[in-house]
Amino acid sequence: MYLPDYPIGHLIAHQIEQQIEKSGAIGPEFERMAKFGSVTPDLWMINATGAPVGPKALLDSAGRALQQIRP
Numbered sequence: 001m002y003l004p005d006y007p008i009g010h011l012i013a014h015q016i017e018q019q020i021e022k023s024g025a026i027g028p029e030f031e032r033m034a035k036f037g038s039v040t041p042d043l044w045m046i047n048a049t050g051a052p053v054g055p056k057a058l059l060d061s062a063g064r065a066l067q068q069i070r071p
Helices: 007-023 026-034 041-049 056-069
Strands: none
Touching: 007 026, 007 041, 007 056, 026 041
């Protein structure tokens, strides 16, 4: 996949990374995501991560990072 070539790709890649971190197991989680098949990006993302394609995961991560540097 060449997701990093597009701004929306950064959002998608981050959502997938967050989901894999949450699951704790790369192989089974990737297989679960990949098995869903050829559907629209939003439907695929809802099945893969529980949320449609969007900035929420990236914004949540940015918020957590800010909390670490602010007292």
